[in-house]
Amino acid sequence: MYVCLCNKVTDRQIRDAARRGCCRLDDLRVELGVATCCGACAETAEGLLDERQQNNAPGPFALPQPA
Numbered sequence: 001m002y003v004c005l006c007n008k009v010t011d012r013q014i015r016d017a018a019r020r021g022c023c024r025l026d027d028l029r030v031e032l033g034v035a036t037c038c039g040a041c042a043e044t045a046e047g048l049l050d051e052r053q054q055n056n057a058p059g060p061f062a063l064p065q066p067a
C-alpha cells in the first residue's frame with residue numbers, strides 16, 4: 001500500500017527502512033523522501049516506525065540486562 005503518494009513510497013519500503021535502522025521520521029525523509037512534499041503521510045509513516053519499535057521492545061519475560 002502506498003503511504004506517501006507524493007514520492008510513491010509503500011509501507012513495505014518503510015518497514016524495510018525501519019529494519020535497516022531508520023527510527024525517526026527524519027531518517028525516512030533522508031532515506032526515502034517520505035513527508036518531504038505535502039506531509040500528509042507523516043503520521044502514518046511514524047505509526048509504522050512505532051509498530052517496528054514495539055515489535056523490538058523486550059517482552060514481559062525479558063531477562064534483566066547487566067548494569
Ligand code: FES
Nearest residue numbers: 004006037038041
Ligand atoms: S504524501 Fe508524503 S509528502 Fe505528500
